[in-house]
Amino acid sequence: MLRQRIITALLLLAVLLPALFYSDTRPFTALSLLLVMTGAWEWARLNGCRPGVSLALGLLLGLAMALFWFLGGLDRSWRVGWIVVGLLWVALAFGMLARGVAGWSNWPFLPRLWVGLFLICCAWLALVQARQLGLAFLLSVLMLVWMADVAAYFGGKAFGRRKLAPSVSPAKSWEGAISGLIGVCLLAACWLWADAGGLGDRSSLYGRLWQMGPLWAAVSLFFLVAMSVVGDLLESLVKRSAGVKDSSQLLPGHGGVLDRVDALLPVLPLAMMLVSL
Template sequence: MLKTRVITALVLLAVFLPVTFFAPVGAFGALIAFVVVFAAWEWARLLKLGGAGPVVYALIAAVALVASTKLGTGVDEPRPLFQAASVFWVLVGPFVLLRKPMLAQGAWRGFLLVAGLLVFVACWHALVAARMAGVPFVLSLLLVVWLADIGAYFSGKAFGRHKLAPAISPGKTWEGALGGWVAVLAVAIAAVAVHAFEPTLYSALLERHGALRALIALTVLVIFSVVGDLFESMLKRQAGVKDSSGLLPGHGGVLDRIDALLPVLPLAMLLLG
């Protein structure tokens, strides 16, 4: 399993990094669109659409994405789209995690199918907008989620005692979440102190909001990276599956890799808008 996981990770990096560093923004956008469409397919499967439903939903997501780019004639940073996606995560995300409704039934399923289109299109636009701001910027934005996850893993292993959401994801702890937050702030402070690879998300937040508000903004992003992770964990638990799919051998599905990014991306771009 470890060998498979490593091979898959190397293949993904071999595709993602050259496109991010060297390809035009259009090629980067095409790659992210490919990822988003597969994530939409998994979203529909977790909501238990039967038959060809997940494929149809993925095609609808692709059409919605193309339509949002003015039929391919241009890409603008859609602040209202980021606002709508952020409202979903700020209001619906915590409500679902606290109340734990059955998401693949009745009105909730219909609502999440519609909301999912918004979430995925906003994710695409946020990443493209971040890439247009520069390679260091988009990587620093992704690094928030990666550091929060890595820091949470090692802190949880070393110090984890108090469960964060035992009914949804038993392995997550408050100590792990705190460790992830510390890791993000430590790297952000170090990057700003040495003026490394600017502009980054960290330098942009500092310039726009000042030191205290920038730290608060990063804290909010870390919190919602956890919300996104737990939200998908709840979808999987209710669907009775371990992974969102088997598309990525050793890693599960696309949603398993981008769940924490879904709320962080529009929120980050909104905080800088």
């Protein structure tokens, strides 16, 4: 399993990193559009759609987003849209976690299917526009999620006692979540220190939030870390309701695309919202 995970990760990095660091954002946009299509396919499957219908939805959503790109949608400001998406994510966090695993299947089929597809598209739009704001900005958002996840894993292993959401994700603990927050705060402090030393251009998420005020930066980081945990929990909730361990087996050793980006789905649009206010 470990060997599979390493090989898959190396292959993904070999494809993603050149596109990510290339000065023209179009290759990265096109490559990330494939993630939208596979994520939509997985989401349809998790919600009980037949294989053919799931594949068709993934392809149609990819074509719709490609048309959106062609018509200039990626170059427009979506400031109000990010606020709406942010409120939707907060509402889903309270609603879905309150109703639990059993309650998810009682939600009407079409709303839960299409809201999920809509949020996947919003995450893609936020991903692309974050790259347009600068490589440092996108990397800082990605590293926030990765740091929160890694620090939570090790903090939970070392100190975990009180379960965060035992019916949804038994392995998560409050101690792990707090460790994730501490890790992100340390990351932000190091990034700001590097910026102050002339090693950065202050265009990162942390630099932009700090320029809006230390209190705003602290509250924003807390909110983003909390929502990264929410994204992970909500995908776990949906998978438990569907009776599956992974969203798919598309990435050997890693599960599916949604398994890898679940925490990013809320964080990307919320990061765009916070720096746009």
